Amino acid sequence: GSAKEAEIALEEGADGIGLFRTEFLFMGASDTGEEAQFNEYRTVLELMKDKPVVIRTLDAGGDKIINDKNLPSAGEKNPLLGRRAIRLCLAETELFKTQLRALLRSSVYGNLKIMLPLLTDISELHRTQKLIEEVKAELSASAVPFNKDVPLGLMIETPAAALTADTLANEAAFFSIGSNDLTQYTLCVDRENELVAPLFDELHPAVRRLIVSTVRAAHERGIPVSVCGEMAANGANMLLLMSMGIKSFSVSPKKISDLKEVLSRFTLGQIESLKEWADSPEEGRLIKEKLQSFF
Ligand code: PEP
Ligand code: MG
Numbered sequence: 069g070s071a072k073e074a075e076i077a078l079e080e081g082a083d084g085i086g087l088f089r090t091e092f093l094f095m096g097a098s099d100t101g102e103e104a105q106f107n108e109y110r111t112v113l114e115l116m117k118d119k120p121v122v123i124r125t126l127d128a129g130g131d132k133i134i135n136d137k138n139l140p141s142a143g144e145k146n147p148l149l150g151r152r153a154i155r156l157c158l159a160e161t162e163l164f165k166t167q168l169r170a171l172l173r174s175s176v177y178g179n180l181k182i183m184l185p186l187l188t189d190i191s192e193l194h195r196t197q198k199l200i201e202e203v204k205a206e207l208s209a210s211a212v213p214f215n216k217d218v219p220l221g222l223m224i225e226t227p228a229a230a231l232t233a234d235t236l237a238n239e240a241a242f243f244s245i246g247s248n249d250l251t252q253y254t255l256c257v258d259r260e261n262e263l264v265a266p267l268f269d270e271l272h273p274a275v276r277r278l279i280v281s282t283v284r285a286a287h288e289r290g291i292p293v294s295v296c297g298e299m300a301a302n303g304a305n306m307l308l309l310m311s312m313g314i315k316s317f318s319v320s321p322k323k324i325s326d327l328k329e330v331l332s333r334f335t336l337g338q339i340e341s342l343k344e345w346a347d348s349p350e351e352g353r354l355i356k357e358k359l360q361s362f363f
Pocket of ligand 1: 087089127225245247249250296297
């Protein structure tokens with residue numbers, strides 16, 4: 069969420085940054101203009117040198133309420149199903165283009181990848197691609213340098229995206245599975261509501277099956293797929309995700325060494341044996357028990 073956190077990630081032995089949440093820049097910051105954003109992105113990219121840095125475009129709204137004068141607050145009755153994330157950016161194109169311009173300008177300072185949150189429809193990718201082309205044309209006209217080939221990837225964190233992953237994979241450079249929102253939207257469980265917290269189950273067969281089919285779609289089209297939701301921060305769950313064919317995980321920096329230690333305890337063959345639980349119809353709690361005893 070910040071250049072400071074990127075420093076911690078490096079100290080903790082990260083191979084890159086799998087999810088840079090840009091909304092934190094907007095929370096409480098007095099200046100969220102193009103220069104301020106550019107400086108932050110550039111700092112992170114320079115710090116990480118040639119390691120990949122996946123920066124997610126603004127994921128505001130829903131559970132991430134941002135009080136920024138540039139962001140209209142619609143007072144929605146049901147913000148989790150409202151104009152949040154990519155929907156907000158596509159509705160506020162000047163705000164979005166400012167961020168895209170800052171990102172593209174920073175791209176010459178490191179190994180940048182751009183990622184879009186909360187897609188439900190391929191038209192959102194197409195509209196973003198069009199805006200990126202506009203920004204590139206503007207930068208070229210002003211002779212501002214940028215990397216012309218910054219990969220554009222997608223978060224798969226809605227059932228709609230997971231179920232159409234085969235189509236999305238034709239045009240996305242990579243996928244990153246957001247297990248937090250994927251679980252929330254698949255199971256209709258508000259991830260912040262304590263009353264329904266016991267129902268929030270990343271191992272529910274519906275969630276596992278959506279992950280398995282997303283990975284299959286990515287592999288069939290030959291694009292990388294990782295997981296950046298909290299699910300991967302749990303050692304046993306990470307092993308299950310590996311058995312599904314996922315080899316790249318993004319977790320908070322402080323979890324990195326614990327997870328490396330977990331990995332050092334198992335052979336690939338042992339991890340692959342978990343595959344039979346990947347999309348089995350068994351209840352989440354049973355899979356959890358099995359994973360615990362394997363662990
Ligand atoms: C997710 O939804 O899994 C995710 C990584 O994004 P966020 O937690 O920021 O919504
Ligand atoms: Mg999310």
